[in-house]
Amino acid sequence: MVTFYRRLPKFDYLAPQSIEEALALLSRYQGSAKVIAGGSDVVPKLKRRAMKGIDYIVDLKGISGLDYISYDGAGLKLGPLATVRAVERSDVVLETFPMLAQAAESMASPQVRNRGTVVGNICNAVPSADMAPSLLTLDAKVSVVSEKGSRTVAIQDFFTGPTKTVLSADEIVTGIEIPNPPANSRGKYIKLTPRRAMDLAVVGVAVMVTPENGICKDLRIALGAVSPTPIRVAQAESILKGNKFSDELIDQVAEAAAEGCRPISDHRASAEYRRDMVRVLTRRAIRELLSDEAASAQGFGKGA
Amino acid sequence: MKSIKLEINGVQHEVEVAPWRTLLEVIREELQMTGTKEGCGLGECGACSVLMDGKTVNSCLVLAAEANGKRITTIEGLAQAERLHPIQQSFIDNGGFQCGFCTPGMIMSTKVMLDDNPNPTDDEIKKGISGNLCRCTGYAKIFDSIRAAKVAMAASSDGRGGA
Numbered sequence: 001m002v003t004f005y006r007r008l009p010k011f012d013y014l015a016p017q018s019i020e021e022a023l024a025l026l027s028r029y030q031g032s033a034k035v036i037a038g039g040s041d042v043v044p045k046l047k048r049r050a051m052k053g054i055d056y057i058v059d060l061k062g063i064s065g066l067d068y069i070s071y072d073g074a075g076l077k078l079g080p081l082a083t084v085r086a087v088e089r090s091d092v093v094l095e096t097f098p099m100l101a102q103a104a105e106s107m108a109s110p111q112v113r114n115r116g117t118v119v120g121n122i123c124n125a126v127p128s129a130d131m132a133p134s135l136l137t138l139d140a141k142v143s144v145v146s147e148k149g150s151r152t153v154a155i156q157d158f159f160t161g162p163t164k165t166v167l168s169a170d171e172i173v174t175g176i177e178i179p180n181p182p183a184n185s186r187g188k189y190i191k192l193t194p195r196r197a198m199d200l201a202v203v204g205v206a207v208m209v210t211p212e213n214g215i216c217k218d219l220r221i222a223l224g225a226v227s228p229t230p231i232r233v234a235q236a237e238s239i240l241k242g243n244k245f246s247d248e249l250i251d252q253v254a255e256a257a258a259e260g261c262r263p264i265s266d267h268r269a270s271a272e273y274r275r276d277m278v279r280v281l282t283r284r285a286i287r288e289l290l291s292d293e294a295a296s297a298q299g300f301g302k303g304a
Numbered sequence: 305m306k307s308i309k310l311e312i313n314g315v316q317h318e319v320e321v322a323p324w325r326t327l328l329e330v331i332r333e334e335l336q337m338t339g340t341k342e343g344c345g346l347g348e349c350g351a352c353s354v355l356m357d358g359k360t361v362n363s364c365l366v367l368a369a370e371a372n373g374k375r376i377t378t379i380e381g382l383a384q385a386e387r388l389h390p391i392q393q394s395f396i397d398n399g400g401f402q403c404g405f406c407t408p409g410m411i412m413s414t415k416v417m418l419d420d421n422p423n424p425t426d427d428e429i430k431k432g433i434s435g436n437l438c439r440c441t442g443y444a445k446i447f448d449s450i451r452a453a454k455v456a457m458a459a460s461s462d463g464r465g466g467a
């Protein structure tokens with residue numbers, strides 16, 4: 001029998017006013033404290049009793065100045081409280097990193113995007129996390145602090161398993177840095193869902209390609225919802241890099257991307273279907289990115 | 305218990321709440337404003353939508369403590385005295401609901417959408433209410449209501465329709 005819980009379990013709510021204070025709380029309460037940004041993953045999990053043993057909620061929203069979305073010419077910086085909605089609507093994101101805005105818009109509902117953060121999305125680390133594939137193709141870097149010190153983790157090394165990351169319970173992400181995409185690159189995120197809104201990706205494919213005189217100067221492909229974590233498929237990327245674009249090579253890339261993932265069967269789709277859709281959507285994304293010369297109108301990365 | 309301050313529909317409230325209580329529970333149970341509905345309780349259906357500092361949120365996912373010091377608007381805050389908000393009137397005139405359970409949330413999402421973009425396309429309307437589920441209407445009458453509301457609001461100088 002399924003039990004529906006309408007109420008939250010009991011916990012204490014703490015709203016530190018600085019990162020230092022938040023870190024002190026996390027180290028004092030060890031695993032029984034949970035950080036929240038927007039709470040759109042944590043609150044439903046607590047209600048469903050899918051997250052247990054949490055005695056303290058540590059809300060980062062009491063700390064001012066963490067919701068920045070800033071651009072300094074070399075790259076984009078997202079603060080831990082930058083909401084998905086703010087990223088989707090940010091002029092600089094739309095201008096320079098349109099794929100990120102496109103991925104943000106594909107998520108959930110306006111209500112959830114008003115609360116949910118990009119950092120929360122990757123920290124929650126479900127295989128289908130919609131912000132992950134684009135951040136992977138953009139080679140984002142995640143800044144992490146704890147009382148013991150700080151470190152920077154490449155997004156490729158950030159995810160370690162379903163809902164698992166390199167973060168330990170006493171660490172906080174203080175931001176994401178996203179370097180400029182290569183000049184003349186274009187990117188696209190394709191999210192396959194049965195419903196047109198308010199649905200999780202059955203397969204997510206992000207592709208960023210840099211064409212130059214018919215040659216593929218650079219190609220980056222990241223996949224969501226088809227492996228224990230969101231992944232880059234380097235083997236597939238290498239097939240086209242440095243070569244002239246051809247239908248045959250694009251098919252080979254798509255095939256290699258499908259071989260490079262490890263999908264599971266669940267109530268959303270079978271593993272076979274997911275793998276086949278990786279092939280179809282990878283091919284589609286590359287073709288669309290190449291064929292559409294009016295790139296910016298389609299929300300492709302223009303590069304810087 | 306925590307003491308929190310909420311400005312709801314222009315009125316200041318100070319309430320004592322347990323840290324695990326949601327904004328929705330405070331609105332409905334402590335303050336007895338039952339216009340805002342609880343459907344799924346998990347962020348999926350939008351029946352609990354309210355405006356917090358001008359943005360739609362699922363009040364079932366917001367801790368009351370997180371809303372401390374915020375400005376909240378619920379469905380009860382839209383009418384001016386006896387005069388309904390043009391979106392409310394439009395839902396009545398166009399049969400935009402059957403059981404009515406989704407309606408308060410649907411109207412809050414519509415309000416934000418039209419304040420932001422007074423002339424949305426049908427596609428923009430779909431996106432604007434993508435976080436609100438309706439089990440009854442099949443959405444056709446909801447679309448009619450929203451299209452009519454946008455015309456009514458555009459026709460009035462104060463953006464509220466009517467006189």
Ligand SMILES: Cc1cc2nc3c(=O)[nH]c(=O)nc-3n(C[C@H](O)[C@H](O)[C@H](O)COP(=O)(O)OP(=O)(O)OC[C@H]3O[C@@H](n4cnc5c(N)ncnc54)[C@H](O)[C@@H]3O)c2cc1C
Pocket residue numbers: 034035036037038039040041042043044060080084106107108109112115116117118119120121122123124128129130131167171172173174198199200201346347348
């Ligand atoms: C109805 C609904 C629909 C959804 N649809 C989608 C969807 O389509 N696609 C999708 O990808 N997701 C979806 N989500 C999931 C969720 O909204 C997103 O993952 C969101 O971006 C999470 O951000 P948050 O700030 O709310 O996270 P929170 O719930 O606050 O946190 C999530 C996790 O990250 C950790 N965390 C947050 N910030 C930090 C930090 N700075 N440092 C360390 N750890 C941190 C928390 O401890 C927690 O483990 C949906 C959720 C709901 C309720």
Ligand code: FES
Pocket residue numbers: 341342343344345346347348349350351352353362363364365
């Ligand atoms: S009750 Fe809040 S979204 Fe369903």
Ligand code: FES
Pocket residue numbers: 400401402403404405406407437438439440441
């Ligand atoms: S009118 Fe019944 S749920 Fe919409």
